Amino acid sequence: MTILDSPPITAASKIFNFPRNAWYVAAWDHEVTAKQPLARTIAGVPLALWRNSDGRAVALADACWHRLAPLSKGTVLGDEIQCPYHGLRYNSAGRCTSMPAQETINPSAIVPSYPVVERYRYVWVWVGDPDLADPAAVPDMHQMDSPDWAGDGETIYAPCNYQLVLDNLMDLTHEEFVHSSSIGQDELSEAEFEVSHDDRHVTVTRWMRDIDAPPFWLKNMRDKFPGFSGKVDRWQIIHFEAPSTICIDVGVAKAGTGAPEGDRSQGVNGFVMNTITPETARTSHYFWAFMRNYRLESQTITTQLRQGVHGVFGEDEDMLAAQQRAIDANPDHEFYSLNIDAGGMWVRRILDRMLQAEGLPAAAAAK
Amino acid sequence: MAVNTQTWWQQGRVVETSDLAEGVRRVVLAPDRPVHAAPGTHVDLRLDLAGHVRKRSYSVVRSEDGGRRLTLGVQLAPSSRGGSRHMHGLAPGDVVEMTGPVQSFPLGVGADRYVLVAGGIGVTALVAMADALRRRGADYTLVLAGRRRAVMAYLGELVEVHGDRVRVFVDDEDVRLDVAELVGEIAGSPAAARTEMYMCGPIRLMDAIRRAWVSHELPEPNLRFETFGSSGAWAAEDFVVHLPQLDRSVRVGKDSSMLDALEDAGVDVMWDCRKGECGICQVKVLDVSGRIDHRDVFLSQQQKETYASLCLCVARAARGDSADADAAEPAAVTLHLP
Ligand code: FES
Ligand code: FES
Numbered sequence: 166m167t168i169l170d171s172p173p174i175t176a177a178s179k180i181f182n183f184p185r186n187a188w189y190v191a192a193w194d195h196e197v198t199a200k201q202p203l204a205r206t207i208a209g210v211p212l213a214l215w216r217n218s219d220g221r222a223v224a225l226a227d228a229c230w231h232r233l234a235p236l237s238k239g240t241v242l243g244d245e246i247q248c249p250y251h252g253l254r255y256n257s258a259g260r261c262t263s264m265p266a267q268e269t270i271n272p273s274a275i276v277p278s279y280p281v282v283e284r285y286r287y288v289w290v291w292v293g294d295p296d297l298a299d300p301a302a303v304p305d306m307h308q309m310d311s312p313d314w315a316g317d318g319e320t321i322y323a324p325c326n327y328q329l330v331l332d333n334l335m336d337l338t339h340e341e342f343v344h345s346s347s348i349g350q351d352e353l354s355e356a357e358f359e360v361s362h363d364d365r366h367v368t369v370t371r372w373m374r375d376i377d378a379p380p381f382w383l384k385n386m387r388d389k390f391p392g393f394s395g396k397v398d399r400w401q402i403i404h405f406e407a408p409s410t411i412c413i414d415v416g417v418a419k420a421g422t423g424a425p426e427g428d429r430s431q432g433v434n435g436f437v438m439n440t441i442t443p444e445t446a447r448t449s450h451y452f453w454a455f456m457r458n459y460r461l462e463s464q465t466i467t468t469q470l471r472q473g474v475h476g477v478f479g480e481d482e483d484m485l486a487a488q489q490r491a492i493d494a495n496p497d498h499e500f501y502s503l504n505i506d507a508g509g510m511w512v513r514r515i516l517d518r519m520l521q522a523e524g525l526p527a528a529a530a531a532k
Numbered sequence: 533m534a535v536n537t538q539t540w541w542q543q544g545r546v547v548e549t550s551d552l553a554e555g556v557r558r559v560v561l562a563p564d565r566p567v568h569a570a571p572g573t574h575v576d577l578r579l580d581l582a583g584h585v586r587k588r589s590y591s592v593v594r595s596e597d598g599g600r601r602l603t604l605g606v607q608l609a610p611s612s613r614g615g616s617r618h619m620h621g622l623a624p625g626d627v628v629e630m631t632g633p634v635q636s637f638p639l640g641v642g643a644d645r646y647v648l649v650a651g652g653i654g655v656t657a658l659v660a661m662a663d664a665l666r667r668r669g670a671d672y673t674l675v676l677a678g679r680r681r682a683v684m685a686y687l688g689e690l691v692e693v694h695g696d697r698v699r700v701f702v703d704d705e706d707v708r709l710d711v712a713e714l715v716g717e718i719a720g721s722p723a724a725a726r727t728e729m730y731m732c733g734p735i736r737l738m739d740a741i742r743r744a745w746v747s748h749e750l751p752e753p754n755l756r757f758e759t760f761g762s763s764g765a766w767a768a769e770d771f772v773v774h775l776p777q778l779d780r781s782v783r784v785g786k787d788s789s790m791l792d793a794l795e796d797a798g799v800d801v802m803w804d805c806r807k808g809e810c811g812i813c814q815v816k817v818l819d820v821s822g823r824i825d826h827r828d829v830f831l832s833q834q835q836k837e838t839y840a841s842l843c844l845c846v847a848r849a850a851r852g853d854s855a856d857a858d859a860a861e862p863a864a865v866t867l868h869l870p
């Protein structure tokens with residue numbers, strides 16, 4: 166528990182603002198290259214992402230100092246990027262290094278450069294106060310590049326406020342209704358859950374004992390235990406880390422073999438890795454991956470899991486887009502909460518405090 | 533690194549004034565629409581100087597309380613363009629027209645070492661940078677150079693806060709800044725290529741540093757500087773501009789820039805930055821009587837030496853070192869204004 170130093174706020178803003186002083190994933194590592202700059206807007210800031218000759222990822226504002234032409238349409242030349250319009254060049258710090266039509270360089274010619282960290286197969290950027298950009302604050306997603314885990318993922322371009330995605334992941338009872346053909350089952354809504362938190366993390370834990378495995382999990386059990394049939398104990402442990410990373414420890418084990426007590430050897434375990442980057446108030450980059458800690462050698466299983474989760478998340482994407490449309494079509498209607506929203510509401514409170522600390526309102530400005 | 537080049541005008545109330553050093557006044561402003569001013573930012577003020585509205589730039593020494601208190605340090609310069617005299621006359625309660633913080637001298641992140649070089653009143657641009665570097669725990673050196681201790685603003689405070697990281701050079705104590713030694717030491721250090729220098733001061737000092745920097749083949753983008761075109765090789769004096777195509781001659785007072793004087797005389801000239809950086813106001817020189825004090829950072833050294841053109845916003849004509857102060861004839865330039 167944290168001690169309250171300010172009164173709690175009922176934070177049910179529908180278009181939630183986003184903290185600027187935070188690391189957000191801008192891209193998968195392989196998307197940022199020395200060949201062609203990548204244009205992507207992160208937390209409201211349009212960026213040109215590229216790699217210099219050391220292979221280091223660079224994030225510059227995607228607007229030339231001169232007439233604001235997008236640098237992402239320009240050319241990477243070793244350690245510099247050249248504006249596509251009148252040929253000004255910038256180094257990775259955003260400083261102009263060449264003005265082709267004159268003998269000197271205007272000392273004011275600079276484009277903003279943002280701190281970048283590469284970790285867990287992602288390129289993270291910080292668009293807030295650069296003096297606060299501590300690489301140690303990158304959210305923990307270590308399963309992404311650990312030798313004990315294997316898997317892969319994709320990016321969803323979600324046409325909704327990032328908070329709707331966080332809500333979606335913090336409460337998994339929706340699986341019963343949205344994902345009934347793959348991972349949904351009645352026991353999800355019935356099972357008790359527990360919520361704990363500190364000032365950066367929220368954890369929601371749910372165990373379902375002695376149940377039938379839904380199709381997705383039955384297949385995974387049979388990948389590890391060929392021919393398996395019978396009851397399982399199923400878990401979902403949702404780990405949120407501020408501002409927008411959610412790693413969900415999921416799995417099933419043969420019923421009664423001690424998984425709830427810590428022995429998962431008779432089961433299969435995955436981590437659904439999610440990190441949501443606000444693009445604008447109403448659009449998000451949703452990076453996900455499914456990592457597993459069994460049959461690490463099998464590319465077939467990696468591909469099948471990626472495709473399986475792709476299908477499941479496609480169902481979420483449709484729901485989130487429809488929800489955002491309904492929110493926008495009903496501007497006078499409020500959000501109300503159910504008991505299942507406890508995890509999501511703790512997330513809101515943490516974000517609310519981060520926004521307060523930055524002097525930003527909880528509701529994003531209408532755009 | 534945030535770069536804000538957007539200018540919008542607002543009112544600022546003077547909330548405090550005091551003396552920082554001989555001839556240096558501290559002015560604290562409370563803007564209408566406060567925005568935190570990052571290290572390296574300046575504000576532009578619109579001043580009514582003898583019936584003419586003039587824009588003057590001042591570095592933000594310190595931004596407190598989310599930009600609700602912005603401290604400026606203003607040197608009363610006899611050769612200034614009149615703005616400093618006005619600023620020294622401000623008292624609490626006075627209201628000025630000002631921009632929000634404008635950033636064209638941002639402090640970078642990630643260098644191995646930072647060297648800040650302040651000449652005279654240039655220290656006002658570097659105080660906030662030094663504070664930021666100290667908070668970051670960065671490796672930095674603060675070089676303070678001045679003519680006399682009594683005129684060096686913030687000297688005592690900076691020495692107290694930054695201790696061993698400060699190096700002080702005072703001309704009249706015969707402890708002079710040796711540019712060759714300073715730059716040579718950087719060039720010889722293992723962090724040479726990853727050292728950034730930020731300088732603000734008289735243009736002669738900055739030119740000398742730039743030449744040393746280039747001759748040591750240090751990376752040019754790592755040398756950062758800011759100038760408001762307000763210092764030159766000679767003190768500002770009155771001079772005359774001849775414009776044969778317009779059949780006019782205009783006198784430029786020592787408190788006025790050539791660009792201001794031409795505009796006041798109704799001559800339509802093009803400009804953008806008004807601080808000697810962009811080169812938009814560049815015109816060809818047809819003739820000079822005396823010397824040209826260029827004061828810009830747009831023309832190359834070679835272009836300056838040939839006297840072929842000048843930047844109207846900052847350049848001046850001067851009688852030069854040998855001038856007899858009482859000589860009746862002012863310096864003059866003849867410009868090509870088609
Ligand atoms: S817009 Fe980039 S060089 Fe002109
Ligand atoms: S107006 Fe930019 S150099 Fe004179």
Ligand SMILES: [Fe+2]
Pocket residue numbers: 333339340343344477478481
């Ligand atoms: Fe879902």
